[in-house]
Amino acid sequence: MKAGRTMGWLRWLVPAVLVMAWLGIAGVGGPTFGRLDEVSANDQASFLPRSAEATEAGDWQAKFRDSDEVPAVVVVESDTAFTPAQRGEAARLKAGIEALKLGSAVVGPIPSHDGKAVQFIVPIASSGELRDAVKELRDVVRPGAPDGMRAYVTGPAGLTADLVNAFGGIDGVLLLVALGAVFVILLLVYRSLVLPIMVLVTSMFALCAAILLVFGMAKLGWIQLNGQSQGILSILVIGAATDYALLFVARFREALTHTTHRTRAVLSAWKASFEPILASGATVIIALLCLLFSDLNSNKALGPVAAAGIVCALFAALTLLPAFMALLGRAAFWPFRPKLLPDDEHEPALVTGLEGQKGLWHGVGTLVSRRPRVVWIASVLLLLAASAGVLQLKANGVPQTDVILAASDAVDGQAALARHFDAGSGSPVVVVASEGAAQRVLDKVKAADGVGDAYLLAEGSVPITGAPGTPADPAVRDGRVLINATLNSAADSAEAEDAVQSLRASVKDADAGALVGGVTAIALDTNTTAQRDLAVIIPVVLVVILFILMLLLRSVVAPVLLVLSVVLSYGAAMGVSAWVFNGIFAFPGADATVPLFGFVFLVALGVDYNIFLMSRVREESLKHGTRPGILRGLGVTGGVITSAGVVLAATFAALGVIPIMFLVQLAFIVAFGVLLDTVLVRSLLVPALAYDLGARIWWPGKLSKEPGRLSKEPADVAGPAAREDGVAEGHTVR
Template identity: 55%
Template sequence: MAWVAVSGVGGPYFGKVSEVSSNDQTTYLPTSSDATKVQQRLGDFSDSDDIPAVVVLTSESPLSDGELKTLTEAVAILPDQVPGVSAELSPVIPSEDGKAAQVFVPLDSGEGLNDTVQAVGDELRAAAPEGVSVYVTGPAGFTSDLVNGFKGIDGILLGVALLAVFLILVVVYRSLLLPVAVLSTSMIALTGALLLNWWLAKWGLLMLSGQTQGILFILVIGAATDYSLLYVSRYREQLRVQEDTAVATFAALRGSLEPILASGGTVIAGLLCLLLSDLKSNSSLGPIAAIGIVFAMLAALTLLPAILFAFGRAAFWPRRPKFEPDVVAAEHGDPRGVWAKLAGWIKRKHRPIWIVTALVLAVGVVGATQLDATGVPQSDLVLGSSEARDGQQALGEHFPGGSGSPVSVIVPEDELQAAADVLLASPAIDGLTVAASDAPSGTLPVTADGVGAAPGPPAAPGTVAPQPTVSNGDVLLQGTLTQAADSDAAGDTVRELRAALADAAPAALVGGVTATAIDTNDASIHDRTLIIPIVLLVITLILMLLLRSVVAPLLLVATTVLSFGTALGVAGWMFTHVFQFPGVDPAVPLYSFVFLVALGIDYNIFLMTRVREESLEHGTRQGILRGLSITGGVITSAGLVLAATFAALSVIPILFLVQIAFIVAFGVLLDTFIVRSLLVPALTYDIGRAIWWPSKLAKASTGSTASTASKRSKLSLREDA
């Protein structure tokens, strides 16, 4: 009943995530970042917190006076025609070649920004003379692109992921009721996780964005399904040896409790390492996703067992498991099937198998050198068509590329001219202004000779000339870049300006679109360097506690890291030569590492906990072969499900998510079919019982007599006590 209540209350929140989420990159920067400090103070120098849209109007031939007049009239009535458009519009500014014009349109930065951007474009296109193209770009245009890109999360993403999982489960179990039970468990777990995260975001304790929402959906569905499959496998085993479904249920819970808790705990520990990130987007994802894993575990260990207990053997219809303990005993004595044959092959050829497999994976790692994870221009974040990107290109052809996205510099009033001289000396700065709220345009021009008069007709006699706005002793300078604000050249310019201002005006803070991008990239690289080693250490310690060993955890982590390196290498080659992506966000390797290592270890945990269980009864080498034979089917199914769910992220046309989808999906398949099926069993078989060092299991003999088995059972009881 508790899960039914969660489902009923949380269901409507799927359509309300936009109320508490934000895709503004600046809000995710660390508070110590210059770009963040500038963003927080921009409102001190203006009465408005509107976000600027840059409307670019282009024509194949020079615009006539009549066409410019028509465009001016259309722009002037925008505040009356479109809700959310500020009345403080700039005039229509023709380009030097006469073939284009631009106008700055401040828009309300609230929830309806996307609709406002589209309405502005539609109104101006309807009024524009024939042959004039209209583009809405600038910060508002690119934000609208992101909002449109994330629109499919609640519908398309969930639909594709659930359909893929359903088809896989139907093929694996050849049943209709069981896949429905598993998917219902996953969806209700997701509902609970979303409900809790929604309120935490509402209370300001966490920050939700489109990318964290998408990752949460996929992670919960994939993890809950994986944990459910592990329980289903144990339950099916028990139904064959227990006639009473209640006894089978509790036995299945005892058998699956430790691996599910250990696997989920490992993923949670890895995710919570993201709290160490300087970027709020990363540090928020950690607890958001961890909450999702908690609900996935709880649902798999409580809701699914209750559903399957209610249906009993009928849940597997038409392939209901029979009560046949004698047959099961015979099978355990002589395992059969594909996985048993693979185990036999590993027994005969274990050393060549692990050596060749490790060498092939190592070759794949070389491709990681082609992964250009230094950042992606804002204009390339959205895949497919983009009006903002087209508008940015048109803007660069006729105007300074940075129009509408200036470099913002907050500097003490007495250092205004010193800072201005630095900015004006840069060939990448096309013009410089200082914020002046009492000037008609809201700014005053700044030259080497000082602050100039406001543009327009001269002030009437006796009136006071506009002065720069001063807030807490500071003024705001804004410089127009000659390059596109999201280009590498603009990034280099901002870094050079910061270095020069550090000497000329030490208190200056440099912000703006370009500064936000480079501060984000720098923070991502810092996070990558810091968090990856910590995740490895935490997961290794958890495995040591779980397996009561030092050697086995080190081997498992090493093979998983090798698998991750191969996935990254293949991705680097594919991104460069096949998909021809413009680059990779610095956070992509970090996210991929956390997901792949934590989730890849999951399958090793599923395998090795069963191997340890079998080793206590049959000896290490035989336990490895039996563990592989017994868990092969369920782990492969789980891997296919998880790969399919992450691959579903690629339906969202956001470069960041598409790249994570490829790396994680490919890496999971690599872990499932190569690392866990070949490398780990063959390597551990070659090493033998030494993998359990320093536990007592490493010293146990490996006979096969009943006496030896009895001793191992006693050893198991002593170790578990």
């Protein structure tokens, strides 16, 4: 009696302790959401590797600056040439700008050649909050512009501020949209009020733990966090934790039809779901950590950030959710609580594998079993046709002015600059050369195609123009001089990148150690490095996933086919995405990192659903034989995996509310790809191919040698053994 009382206390105490522990984690991690800006950087240069030429040039450029300032460009334009009175009024605007004391001396007004615009160069000290400084500047410039004229704040500072503003919805709007979408889907799936809340609480607590872990890593300098990684982290944790929760809840519900003992049902569900959830989580974690092989800092940072999120989602799904279920029991499913089945209904006798199934999944199983070869060949042909669109994908980077999809004062200002000044004004190309080769390099720069003007820099950031009264000696740092060059093309255009490539080849003829950097060079090096990363990381991810699948399924053939199926699904998703981006959204292109991120997420997450399916198929095949096991596994997992796919697609689609082209494109690719994988690959292609091959799918494992039933043991939760509590049918169920 005493032992029974002790066990009763433990059944309540252990879940309660787990819930309290997670409450403590959420209590600390929740407030950390608002502090992520402290350890986040969104400037383009922070994405580059240390080895990039633009990075090295930027390091040298910093030595020539008296302070770490970011330039803003104020542009005032009119439809007609300025009158003398208007020029005087525009000049007086300088006093209002200088009164803000944002940084060092303001340069300007600089009139345009057509007389219809003036510009000011406003250095902004990086010690303060850049977004706030740009807002102050705009508040002065807009009302201070002459009547009938338009004023903009653009340049590197203006564009960065608008980019930060665009990311501003990540902590609020993004989470609300994602959680709202998941809640609605869960209500439809479970038709319960309590269970969706428990699943969402599990996801949110996992996110709080992930935020706390990521904040600590960033604070210690182990990772470099940016808004892009931050948004993906939130979506990934919510989606993954919900997927794992759906799998656990499905096994828990199944267990409750075989026993009245809530603790025994939780343990049975935990045992049944532990291996597929762990294998799924490990696959995604290791695939994400493969991003550490990237040369781009943004990719390299996303790996551990997202992996930390999956770790927290995994632990929450395997500890917090089981604790909730142990405390709630059948009440979690109210008002449609699972009923205890009679002993003779626990496990239908299987001949085809379709026994006991009805509705959609009975129809899918029937189709797969009757025409397996037709089904998988038709699926492959459909995916190949969709993959043809990959040839239309323009993933060579996009101009910085096209990255922000919302209204942007800085983007409008860049257009105004291009109308009246050299298009590259405000974002010069930076050339670092040795002191002895300064003049030769300067001559090469001035003669280069696409360069409008160039000058050596003297002390105090004063240009050496050759005009009377200007300093004659250039500034020298450790035997190096600095040359600024203004391009004829906009700094973020393809023409500007071509000019930088040509310039790099040209200046090295005069000085082998010369470096070319600046905004355009940063974009160019980012795109080049991203394409290199794609070629390096994709094979590594595939090998890692293949190895994990071999360990899980104890087979070689099945893992190879599963990996090939998700690669084909990825190709189809990218092909359809290319058609949508070009034909519907009319995007000018795609960020060079989009194919890599799309691959990592789609392949890792696509394998997830195949793991959920094939782990159950293997379990059923051990009891009933391969072909009946395939149909049985497809039927019992069909609903939960489809629900998981819809949830994950909805959470990634929520990224589309952030007006950043990269995130909108990634949202569509992953959402569409996950649905394609769930509906076509996992529901038709994989089962039909496995059914066609039969027991050969398990080669060289035991199942491939003995296609009949290997074991007639009942399931863990089936049969009279599950009724050790002695509660007879019809008694009160907890």
